[in-house]
Amino acid sequence: MSATRTSAAPAPAGIVDGPIAVAEFFAGIGLMAAGLEPLGFHVAWANDIEQAKQDLYVANRPRSAEAFHLGDVRNAQGSDLPAAVELATASFPCIDLSLAGNRKGLAGEQSGMFWEFARVLREMGPARPRVVLLENVHGFATSHGGKDLREALETMGELGYSCDVIAVNARHFVPQSRPRMFVIGIAGDLPKGAHLGVPPISSARPEWVRGVHEANADLRMHHMELPELPDGPADLGAVVQKMAPDDDRWWDAERLERFTASLRPLHVERLQQLRDAGATAWRTAYRRTRDGATTWEIRADGIAGCLRTTGGGSSKQALVEVKRGRARVRWMTALEYARLMGAGDYRTKARTDNQAMFGFGDAVVVDVIGWIGQHYLVPALRPSVS
Known part of the structure; x- marks a missing residue:
């Protein structure tokens, strides 16, 4: 009625x-x-x-x-x-x-x-x-x-x-x-x-x-x-903050090795499929604790998981970039958080990036x-x- x-x-x-x-x-x-x-x-x-x-x-x-x-x-x-x-x-x-x-x-x-x-x-x-x-x-x-x-x-x-x-x-x-x-x-x-x-x-x-x-x-x-x-x-292309390969925000070889070594078989396979495809692609990853061990898990699709207030552990997302078969990893930036919240022109400057990201995760x-x-x-x- x-x-x-x-x-x-x-x-x-x-x-x-x-x-x-x-x-x-x-x-x-x-x-x-x-x-x-x-x-x-x-x-x-x-x-x-x-x-x-x-x-x-x-x-x-x-x-x-x-x-x-x-x-x-x-x-x-x-x-x-x-x-x-x-x-x-x-x-x-x-x-x-x-x-x-x-x-x-x-x-x-x-x-x-x-x-x-x-x-x-x-x-x-x-x-x-x-x-x-x-x-x-x-x-x-x-x-x-x-x-x-x-x-x-x-x-x-x-x-x-x-x-x-x-x-x-x-x-x-x-x-x-x-x-x-x-x-x-x-x-x-x-x-x-x-x-x-x-x-x-x-x-x-x-x-x-x-x-x-x-x-x-x-x-x-x-x-x-x-x-x-x-x-x-369907993908993160419009969100990713472009930065040079030598930008110090990319994890170094040692940290990247620890990341890949922590992946379980399913996530190793996901990463390998991206490498084999040959195209540039981005995925987000979460840090988890499984059976008492710390592991990283790569999201299956091309979008981000739900942003959360930054407090460590699984609350923060990393960005995995695969380009010409090579993988790089870094933490997502405050600007990427802003774009994922539909606020790409937002002034993200806070006392720390984590404060800005906390605000976006709670919005x-x-x-x-x-x-x-x-x-x-x-x-x-x-x-x-x-």
Whole structure:
């Protein structure tokens, strides 16, 4: 069943009728803003607890410096936010929800920051934004058997929001496998293209997302009509930072030998196939611990694995280049991280490269947010534009 359309003043196609004010919780280095601003959104308030992230955020959008509030979200109050905010975004910490994390879920100290976000919305009362965008890992849907997500959806419903759940892998836009789920909440009348009931399967709503809608059909839920996700790039060619063969960032012969010696048979075969092909090719590699021994594993396809916050071990990716049968290896650079996040023109200078890479590993992909903004958020907030 179709929902009621929200009214709005006419505006030229593709241009919002006046800027859409955004409150950006867990703002990180600003890639959420980077995806939204070209569509006519304006960051009116942003918050994060880490100074290094604020430094990068402000360096890339100095006009937003006054809007950025450094500090613990637990100290934020609903009265702190501008009254005109129409969209609130929250990429709250995933560590307690991730399959690689501790699985404490929304009861965990980090992922439990969702409840602080909900508290601030509650304190805003009638001034709370019309639309909310939550972003997290797929583990949010399965945490505690789905109970965590259900509690979050129930809370959003109590705050007046009907919710939709979608899943977008960044590989549809950039050469990085980065699966993420999004919850979009809309208060008031639903826009044109929104429907009640369980959605059909599509590229943004695979079987497991449809299952989320089915399991929570008794809550305030809807689904929005969306186009199919585009095909993404199949290789790293547009991402790799070109550097001379004698650049000291390439690993020396001894380190390269240790790398190849650690490869298990499957990965030795993958490397040999690249050598035999004769063409220039790139692969990413992770360092793993298998049966108590450190080993490197080369990704089978030509895209990067999911970027993570740099902290050693398997969190960092190396780049393997094979050219005319010869292999070279080095760590990926901050610029390559930026390009994999759809932010190739981003100012990556931080106090250290690791700080910049940490910020990218903890961020959203610009192109993904742009797609959601264009096909979902703008139609919800400015239906006459879409």
